[in-house]
Amino acid sequence: MLQEVLTLKKHRRAAVAFLAVNSWLFLSLALSPAFASPIPKGNVHAIPAFARKYGMPCSSCHEAWPKLSPFGQQFKDNGYQMGNERDAPIYQHPSYWPVTFRITPNWHRENTNRVAVDGATPGSTVEASITTHGFDWSGLDFHTAGTLAKNISFYVLPSSDNTGAFHFEAVWGRLDNLAGSPWLNIKFGKFELDNLHSEKRIVTLSSVGGSYQNYHFQPLVSPGSASAPGASTEALYTFGIGDNQVGVEWMGHSANDRTRISASLLTSNDGQPGLPTSRGYDGYFAASRAFEAGSLGLQRVGAFAYLGQAPTFPQFTQAGVAVPGTGIGNKSFYRAGGIGMWYIKKFDVTTMFFHGWDSAFLGSNTPGNTPLPAGAQAPTWNGGLVEPHYNLNPQLILIGRYELIRMSRQVFATNPGNFGDIDAATGGFRYYPFISSRAGFAFHTEYSIKRQRGAAPVSGRDLTSGSFFFGFDFAY
Amino acid sequence: MHSRKSIPWVLLAAALLALPFSASAQKAEGHVGKLTGRADAGKQLYYRYCWGCHGFRGDGNGENGPYLNILPRNFVAATFKCRSTPTGTLPTDDDLFNAITRGFYTTYMPSWTALTHQQRADLVAFIKTLSSRWKNEKAGEPIKVPAEPALTVDSVKHGKELFTKLECWKCHGQEGRGDGPSAATLTDSNDQPIRPYNFAAGTRFKCGETNQDLYKIFMTGLDGTPMPSFADVIKPEEAWDLVHYLRTLQVTHQSPELTLWKSTKEGSEIVKAATITGTPTGSGIKQ
Numbered sequence: 001m002l003q004e005v006l007t008l009k010k011h012r013r014a015a016v017a018f019l020a021v022n023s024w025l026f027l028s029l030a031l032s033p034a035f036a037s038p039i040p041k042g043n044v045h046a047i048p049a050f051a052r053k054y055g056m057p058c059s060s061c062h063e064a065w066p067k068l069s070p071f072g073q074q075f076k077d078n079g080y081q082m083g084n085e086r087d088a089p090i091y092q093h094p095s096y097w098p099v100t101f102r103i104t105p106n107w108h109r110e111n112t113n114r115v116a117v118d119g120a121t122p123g124s125t126v127e128a129s130i131t132t133h134g135f136d137w138s139g140l141d142f143h144t145a146g147t148l149a150k151n152i153s154f155y156v157l158p159s160s161d162n163t164g165a166f167h168f169e170a171v172w173g174r175l176d177n178l179a180g181s182p183w184l185n186i187k188f189g190k191f192e193l194d195n196l197h198s199e200k201r202i203v204t205l206s207s208v209g210g211s212y213q214n215y216h217f218q219p220l221v222s223p224g225s226a227s228a229p230g231a232s233t234e235a236l237y238t239f240g241i242g243d244n245q246v247g248v249e250w251m252g253h254s255a256n257d258r259t260r261i262s263a264s265l266l267t268s269n270d271g272q273p274g275l276p277t278s279r280g281y282d283g284y285f286a287a288s289r290a291f292e293a294g295s296l297g298l299q300r301v302g303a304f305a306y307l308g309q310a311p312t313f314p315q316f317t318q319a320g321v322a323v324p325g326t327g328i329g330n331k332s333f334y335r336a337g338g339i340g341m342w343y344i345k346k347f348d349v350t351t352m353f354f355h356g357w358d359s360a361f362l363g364s365n366t367p368g369n370t371p372l373p374a375g376a377q378a379p380t381w382n383g384g385l386v387e388p389h390y391n392l393n394p395q396l397i398l399i400g401r402y403e404l405i406r407m408s409r410q411v412f413a414t415n416p417g418n419f420g421d422i423d424a425a426t427g428g429f430r431y432y433p434f435i436s437s438r439a440g441f442a443f444h445t446e447y448s449i450k451r452q453r454g455a456a457p458v459s460g461r462d463l464t465s466g467s468f469f470f471g472f473d474f475a476y
Numbered sequence: 477m478h479s480r481k482s483i484p485w486v487l488l489a490a491a492l493l494a495l496p497f498s499a500s501a502q503k504a505e506g507h508v509g510k511l512t513g514r515a516d517a518g519k520q521l522y523y524r525y526c527w528g529c530h531g532f533r534g535d536g537n538g539e540n541g542p543y544l545n546i547l548p549r550n551f552v553a554a555t556f557k558c559r560s561t562p563t564g565t566l567p568t569d570d571d572l573f574n575a576i577t578r579g580f581y582t583t584y585m586p587s588w589t590a591l592t593h594q595q596r597a598d599l600v601a602f603i604k605t606l607s608s609r610w611k612n613e614k615a616g617e618p619i620k621v622p623a624e625p626a627l628t629v630d631s632v633k634h635g636k637e638l639f640t641k642l643e644c645w646k647c648h649g650q651e652g653r654g655d656g657p658s659a660a661t662l663t664d665s666n667d668q669p670i671r672p673y674n675f676a677a678g679t680r681f682k683c684g685e686t687n688q689d690l691y692k693i694f695m696t697g698l699d700g701t702p703m704p705s706f707a708d709v710i711k712p713e714e715a716w717d718l719v720h721y722l723r724t725l726q727v728t729h730q731s732p733e734l735t736l737w738k739s740t741k742e743g744s745e746i747v748k749a750a751t752i753t754g755t756p757t758g759s760g761i762k763q
Contacts, residue, residue, distance in 0.1 A: 054584055055540030057528040071525065071590035082586035084579055085678075256589035292592040295517065346520075394524045437528045437540050 048475050049098040049146065050075075051437040054082060058440050059394035063348075064430055065440050065475075066201040067389075067397075070290070070298050074257035079153035079176030079185065080146055088150045098146035104444070106471025109133035110207060113464045114456035116229050125229045127458045137162050138205070138471070141169070151176040155191070168273070170244055183252030190246045190271055194262040194286040196302055196339050197350050197387070199242035203399050206469035209426035209448030213403045214337075214354045214383040215242030219363055220420035220452075221411050223460040230457040231420075234358070235365050237270075237277075237310030241335050244271045245284070260302075261287040268309055268330070278311035278327035288339070297343030305336040313367035329368025331359035337383075346391045354383035354405075363411040373412075380409040381420075394435050399446070401426040416454055424450040430473070439476040444469065504610075506600035508573040511593055518602025521595055529584065534606035536666075546583045547666055554607035555665060557698040558683035563705035565616025566609060572600045574684075581680045619695055621688050622712045627720055632737050635721025638714055642706065647672040651750045652725030665700040672703075675725035676750060690719050727751045 051058055058065045061072030068076065081087040089096075111131040119126035139162050145155040157170035172189030192200050199212050218239070221232040247266030253259060268280035288302025311327025337354040357380045361368055364376035383405040390398040405422040428446030448467045455463035506513030522530075529548035531538040536550035549556070558575050559567040567575075576596045579587035588596060604610040625631065639645060647662065649655040652675030664670040673682065683693050695715055697705030710718070723733035724743065727750050737743030 054586075055529055055538075055543060056525075056584075059524045060528070069590070071588065074590040075586075082579070082584065084584070084586060085582050086584055292594065295514075295594050295598075297595070298590075298592050393520070 048437075048439050049100045049143065050080065051440075053092060053096065053098065053146065055437050057394075057435045057437050058432070059435050063389070063391055064203060064394070064397035064432070065442075067203050068198070068201055070257065074253075077185075077251065077253045077257055077260065078182065079151060079174055081151070081153070081176065085150075087147050089147060090149075098144055100141075100143040100475055102141045102143070102473075102475035104138040104205060104471045104473040105135070106137065106205075106444075106469055107133070107135050108206065108470070109466075109468040111466045114459065114461065116457040125458055127456060133468075140164070148173075151178075181252075182255055185251045185253075187249040187251065190244050191249065192244050193241060193264065193284050193304075193306070194249065194251060194260075195241065195304070196286070196288055196300065196341065197352060197385070200244075203389070203397065203430060204401065204426050204428060204446050204448065205444055205471065205473065206426070206446050206448045206467035208424065208450045208465050208467040209401065209428070209446055209469075212242055212385065213405060213422050213424045213450065214352065214385055216240035217354075217356065217381070217383065217405050217422065219356075219358065219379040219381060219407060219411055220455060221363065221365060222415060223419060223454050224457050231455050231460070232365070234362060236312050236331075236362050236367075237333075239270050239308060239310070239333065241304075241306055245282070246271055246273075247281075249284075258290040259288075268311075275325040277325065278309075278330060279325065280309045280311065280327075280330050282306065282308040293343075296345060297348070299343060300341040301339065303336075303338045305334065307334045308332065310362060312361050313369055329361075331361040331368055333358040333362055347388065348391070349386060349388040351387075352383075352385040354381075354385075356381050356383070360411070375412050375414060377409060377411065377413065379407065379411045381405055381407045383422075395432045396429065398429045399427065419454040421453040422450065424448065428469075439474070441472065441474040444471045444473045446470075504601050504605045506569045506572070506597050506604060508569050508593070508597045508600060511597040513569070513594070513597030513599070513601035515598070515601040515605050517595075518598035518600070519605075521591070521599050522602050525588070525591075526599070534603070544584060546670075547664075547668055548585070550666075551603050551606040553665075553700075554609040555700040557700060558693075559616070559696050559699070560618040560692055561616025561696060562619060562707065563697040563699055566613055568615045568618060569597075569600050569604075571615075572603060573597060576600070578684060581678065581682055619692065619707065621691055621695075622716075624687055624691075624719075625713060625716050627732055627736060629736060629740055629743075631717045631720045632724060632733060632743070633721075634714070635717035635719070638710065638718045639721055642709065642718075647702065648675065652676055652722070662702045664702070670701055675722060676727055678726060679729040687716075687719050687723070690722060691715055694718065725750075 048058070050061065061069060061075055063069045075082065109131065110133065111129065113129045114127040115130045116125050117128045118124070140160045142158045147153050153174045153176055155170050155172050157168065158166050159169040160166045168190065170190055170192065172187050172191045174185060174187040176185050178184040178186065192198060199215055202210065202212070204210055218234045221234060224230040245264070245266040246269070247264050249262055249264040251262040253261070262285070264284040266282045266284060267275070268282050269275065269277040284304070284306045286302065286304040288300050290298050290300040293299050309330040309332050312329040312331050313327070314322030315326040315328045316323040335354065335356050337352055340351045342349050342351070358378060360372055360376045360378040363379040364373055366372050366376065383403065385401065385403045387401040392398065403422065403424045407418065407420050410417070410419055426446060426448040428444070431443045433441060433443070446469045449464065451462050451464045453462050454460050504515035527538055528540050529538045529544065530536055530551060531541065534551035536548040538548060541548055554566060556567045556571070559565070559571050561567055561571070573596055576588045576599055579585050645656050646658045647656045649659065654672040654674035656672065659672050662670050662672065679685070681690055681693060682698065683689055695705060695707045697703055706715070720733050723731045724737040724747065726734065727747055734747065738747050
């Protein structure tokens with residue numbers, strides 16, 4: 001009897017799960033043309049040029065492109081080389097050029113619940129919920145990457161926004177396997193930090209879900225009010241651990257890539273060209289170790305830390321404007337955390353913990369040559385990320401993500417304790433109608449929502465943004 | 477009405493009848509050390525990583541096959557180059573596992589160490605479902621590799637004599653550069669042109685990189701290629717002499733054999749003549 005009940009419950013659970021998943025898929029597909037969402041925010045990486053070079057399907061290097069598989073990670077760490085003396089350009093047909101473009105025409109719907117707008121009374125500001133939707137397209141990524149010779153690799157990524165305005169998202173060369181050792185690789189230029197959970201390979205694309213909240217979070221300084229609308233934000237520096245940075249990176253890994261370690265020396269300007277801020281340098285460190293867990297798959301744990309500084313006032317001005325690159329009065333900040341990538345066969349989940357700290361000067365927008373405002377203190381916060389994936393097969397991945405950020409010390413003790421806290425959730429799927437070694441195509445559907453405490457511009461209430469995105473994401 | 481009711485039963489019966497056949501394919505196993513590979517798990521891996529070259533059916537005719545100058549392995553034919561077993565026999569599960577782990581030098585078959593040991597064992601199990609040979613034949617018995625004798629100059633010299641006597645040079649060339657008089661005419665079992673191994677350029681062999689691997693290569697042969705087995709032609713101690721000499725042909729690989737050989741007058745002159753030195757500008761190259 002008990003067995004029958006258990007079996008019945010098991011079947012019922014399976015049926016409910018089956019119905020839930022299929023209803024979700026059906027609704028997503030059916031409704032996506034009517035509800036889809038925003039614009040790929042970052043510059044995401046998936047490079048069919050490599051697939052064409054080696055004749056391997058996307059699914060070899062990507063669990064679901066652009067997300068790397070362990071094999072793809074090893075290939076990347078090895079300087080885009082398989083290591084069988086067939087990596088150098090001399091072994092390719094002379095007409096081969098390692099170029100890939102990627103773009104995503106889409107439909108998206110955006111909603112923000114409290115946006116500052118003009119009130120009925122002249123000069124007044126009120127809040128309104130604003131929703132927009134329509135057909136759109138993403139920016140264009142134009143990847144060129146590969147090997148210049150054995151053990152010399154490169155990556156150049158001109159990338160545009162959706163108006164066609166280009167910038168260089170990545171520009172680097174790398175000396176690989178120096179002295180024949182995988183522990184000695186030197187990268188030089190503008191590159192993505194050695195983030196295991198790569199934002200450049202993010203599998204969500206909407207305006208809310210297209211970046212990791214934890215990777216770009218900077219504390220709010222103080223709440224807005226009716227008389228002074230808008231919560232004030234940190235203004236002396238901009239930094240995102242997900243932003244590509246400029247500098248030099250040493251990276252080493254074991255032959256099978258189970259152990260990885262890297263250290264970078266970076267110019268303190270968040271990857272901006274032309275030395276616009278100061279003469280400071282930052283450091284980034286990352287290490288991880290993978291281990292096998294029977295039939296479950298390869299598990300990986302790691303840690304990272306970014307130690308940075310930012311100028312707080314210019315050494316020189318010209319006509320009252322700061323002379324670029326002469327910022328001084330550097331003040332510190334850091335981000336640190338740990339990551340786990342857990343696999344249970346087709347199911348995997350990435351978990352991350354973050355901790356952040358900013359100098360009180362950066363937190364309160366105070367130049368280093370002036371006293372701190374009364375009550376100003378160094379803000380600190382903690383964050384977390386849980387991102388499960390279910391790879392039903394190489395053609396379909398279901399994606400979820402939940403992020404939270406909790407302030408543990410406000411810039412001003414008088415701020416509400418939860419001021420600036422963030423909760424963000426994303427769900428979606430990508431379906432690849434074909435898997436090939438020549439090109440990639442995905443039906444992408446996603447919904448993301450984010451709430452930040454006390455960030456509404458006038459009322460100081462919670463600010464919530466939602467984004468629904470449907471698109472054809474393709475690369476060739 | 478009655479016939480309508482019977483339809484589900486017919487379908488059920490058909491499904492039950494089909495079950496043993498599908499189940500047998502999925503239950504195939506591979507055994508590598510303490511690991512038991514499962515074909516059903518390997519199948520999922522194969523259709524993620526391997527089909528692009530090896531094809532949906534495993535016949536080496538993947539969408540990328542036509543563009544490769546060395547055709548991917550045809551698992552349906554089940555003829556394997558790298559084995560520890562005598563020529564003409566099936567390889568052991570360990571052989572397949574090692575091939576997946578190692579990859580194949582100078583081809584587009586990479587090393588799959590990024591996969592876990594269990595995953596590689598699963599792939600072995602699945603690969604064995606792709607050919608009927610595995611159902612009808614057992615893997616060959618691995619050859620015995622006797623302990624390597626001490627490296628001596630005489631051993632190298634004797635190996636050099638064997639290289640000439642066995643006419644290895646006809647394919648591999650006098651300096652082992654893969655440019656012997658027969659090299660241009662060689663084809664594999666797919667009638668595709670195939671080039672003999674160039675010792676001078678390589679540090680690894682197709683089937684491994686140790687002296688034991690090299691020993692196995694010419695004692696088992698590379699099935700499907702013109703490289704035969706010499707197991708019936710030379711004695712084990714002679715095979716080791718040949719190993720020692722072949723190592724000296726790898727002039728870019730600082731092996732103990734090369735070091736010893738260069739310490740002799742004869743060896744020094746030969747290695748010097750075989751070694752290209754200089755810079756990309758041409759300076760230092762003696763005409």
